[in-house]
Amino acid sequence: MLLRLPKSVSEAQECLSEGAVPIGGATLVWAVWQRDGFPDQAVSLRDVPEANVVGHEALGAAVMLNQIGDPLPEVLRRAAASVGTGAVRRTATVGGNLVGSTLRCLLPPALVLDARCTVLGARSLYETDLAEVVAKRHVLLSLHWKEPIASGYRKFSGEAGGEPPLVVATALHADDEGGRTRLRVAVRDGYEVISDSTVYDTDGDADTEQILDDLRGTEIGSLHATAWDVIGEEVATLMARSGGRHPRE
Structure with missing residues (x-):
């Protein structure tokens, strides 16, 4: 197998147009290739600058998980x-985790950040949402979002060989409508990820119970009692940290 290491977006597109298979951090595909056979050529984005950005509102697909620190949410x-x-974290990449993994540990956080995706096509770059990238397994170049007011994350312990553990991700954002705040929640329950949001008046007395009641009217409301216990705790913690207003993390 020939591993190609382009140093620019145009070189990466050339690799894709010639049939090179994206390899990510190779933590997941390597075992599959050993079992099913290796492709003639693979391509890594690790030397492409746009795939290695780390900023408070952007994250490249080639960034390794152990590089995710400040100033990210x-x-x-x-x-x-x-x-x-x-x-694993020193090898696994953002793109591999989101697109190549069935666990998709970074998907709930990306959803509550309302992240948009820059996709690398063989002939063009374009922006789309996470749902399309995950469903169609596009070649992710980078994620972009607006900085949240505050965010939180909780992951249960999992059993070896069992289903992925429960994950609850939360974030508060200044809503497009002035004077309002949007709460986004994403839950990984088994292999399924559900996300939705609700808004409340920032300048009023934000009532956590009312906000949770509003959230129950969304797709999140279909989750089981255990998940809702965690959602309630995480939302209450996030609201307490933010004071219902707009402090930064």
Whole structure:
């Protein structure tokens, strides 16, 4: 197998147009290739600058999980730190986790950040949402979002060989309508990820119970009692941290 290491977006597109298979951090595809056979050529984005950006509102697909720290939002930092072992985090990439993994540990954080995706096509770059990238397994170049007011993350312990553990990610955002705040919640329950949001008046007395009641009217409301216990705790903590207003993390 020929591993190609382009140094620019145009070189990466050339690799894709010639049939090179994206390899990410190779933590997941390597075992599959050993079983099913290796492709003639693979491509890594690790030398492409746009795929290695780390900023408070952007994250490249080639960034390794152990590189996710300040100034990124807390929800991303805590999610990345909870993935696998230190050895895995030193190899696994953002793009591989979101697109190549069935666990998708970074998907709930990305959803509550309302992240948009820059996709690398063989002939063009374009922006789309996470749902399309995950469903169609596009080649992710980077994620972009608006900085949240505050965010949080909680992951249960899982059993070896069992289903992925429950994950609850939360974030508060200044809503497009002035004077309002949007609460976003994403839950990984088994292999399924559900996300939705609700808004409340920032300048009023934000009532956590009312906000949770409003959230129950969304797709999140279909989750089981255990998940809702955690959602309630996480939302209450996030509201207390933010004071219902707009402090930064």
